[in-house]
Amino acid sequence: MIASFDAIEVLLALFLTASALVCLFDRHLVRACCSFVAFAIAMTLAWWQLGAPWLVVAELLLGVVLTGLCFFYALGRFLPGTSSRLKRDTFSEPWSRSAIRLLLALAWFVMVGAAIRYVIVDMAFSPSEHPLLLAGVLIAACALGAFALHRHLLRRLLAFNLLGSGVFMLLAGVAGTSAAAQALISVGLLVAWLGSMLGALLIRQLLHLEGVEALGPDGEPREGVT
């Protein structure tokens, strides 16, 4: 089974997973954002590999350039001379919370895996031939866990974007790269970009007004330690 994998695709899938993990779990925010850009570039190549030319353009423009700019704006690196740059996520979590989030991600992973294995028998790209699909499922699960775990707003926004990419990859796997599927994913990319832009504006504004960097357990604002 493994032998039927395309070597380039395996490399791409490994790189996607690795950069997604760095992006999700590195507390150094600049490094996380850089690895997001690397991840988005790898996604562009993955769309090329899956034969979706429109998505290559959409991902390059919306995912790499525009969403990347949003994150660097949120970091405060976009305009020189901006005060209060974001550097590190300094919020620590109790282990019980992390454990629950880990279970959530695992449950999601198992559910999607079972759905792919038993429910959807006629997938356009079968995961036993396309490791990119496996990477997509894994990335979506990790991103969901990270989205629920993190308190830092920028990291949650990053996690949402990766969750989106994982879901788009799953969508392409289930529905193929027909015109309708490419249109759906393109609209999804557009929405993700607009959402990231709104989120980046909100993060900057909150930081500017109050130094709020995160949402507490009950949605209360929390100030950064730095």
Added chain:
Amino acid sequence: MIWRFGLFDSTFAPLLHTHWALLAALGLPLLLGTLAALFPPKRAWPVVLASVPVLASGLVLLSAYDQAGLLRWQWEIADIHLSLRLNGLSVLLLLMTQVIGVAAALYTPGYLRLSETGPLARWLWPLMGVVLSALSLIWLATDLLTLYAGLELMGLAAVGMLMLSGKVPALVAGMRYLLLALVGSLTYLLGVALILGHWGRLDLQGLAEVIEPGPVAWFAAALIGAGLALKAALFPLHAWLTPVHENAWTPVSSLHAALVIKASLFMLLQLWSILLPDTFYAPRVIAWLGMLAIVWGGLLAWRTDSLKTLVASSTVAQLGYLMVAFPLLLGPDIAPLPRALAWEGFWLQLMGHAFAKAAMFMAAGNLILATGESTLKGLAGTSRRLPLSLLVFGIASITLMGLPPSAGFTAKWMLLQAMIITQQWWAVAALLIGTLLTAAYVFRMFRYSFDETAPRHRYQPLAPGMDLIALTLALIAFALGLLAHFPLELMHGGSP
């Protein structure tokens, strides 16, 4: 259920002027909103002028539907089918959107002038335009791609509107809403992916013919349902709603509570009636949650100290009435009579609530603006100084309580009748408890406002018309009950 949503072929092709009316109904709000961002209107009269063509387009579409019955538009762009339909229900919802949108736009110049709104105020206009255009698109669209685009445009513009006030609590609530809405949209997208992968098409009419019950349909319905329930603030997923309204501007709250959350509910019912036409349990789960919503929302509104929280929590409870009607609309072996009654009651309740809630938010906004206080205790003495705002609040709450002859009464009467015929006594009990709780929180609010022990000397005078606009909306909600045969006839029409 499928024909009720107008998912069948039309007899006549739309005429030329109908095309223009459609274009105007979909595009004009966006265009006018952009214009208003460039030249922000300081008074209400430019808004009156601008709203004439918008309302006219709605009326032209209404008369076109009257003459020709169901109308369809279809395009095919690079192998992607896009389609719109105009049936009685979508005309009604479109007219409701336009009237409430125009009312909110008329209310805005006075509100912006009187309250300290900051430099971002001009951006309210284009965002409002996007929300209204996207809503019109959602009522008309019959393919999953257009519905997705409309839903997301509406959701993002709504987030933008809510964060305009620029205060920290508003921004925090907006951020939370944004993150939840985005995750909800991904859930919805995954459900759509399943449908596209399994049946290979996105148009609702074609899907209604090919979808057969099975695990794929259930998975897709669950994913789509979860995403839309989050966006519609259905009961266990409603926690984001109150903080969002607590800090938003009044016209924004009106639009959001009256229309934006209803769009997700409309899509939920439409898609479930295609995916799960004969499932027993799923609509019942929604109904049970709806009963909890009625009680929980009523209790929250009863115990709160803040006027806006009261109005927002009452939305959670009122959405519960709509959720309780789900097993009467979807499911196996429902007799035609209770199903027809529930169908009419559902939409009448939705429309009555939209008008009443928009009026109520405006009345609450007027009271808060005039007294400068947002708590219930701050209302002391308003009965003498602000009788008109209180009157609007009262008329709107008559609809929410369901007292005759308002739309709320007629709608609940129909729902009750359907529930009694199908012997769903739990739902009847929930409906009655909900009415009592509504009365409890409304009278609690009035008790504070008739308190005369705290004399107040200074009230901010309101702009002319701010109360009148709210009064008009409240009276429409009231009149919908008396003149219910007009909307009901529209909903009946178009059966094949």
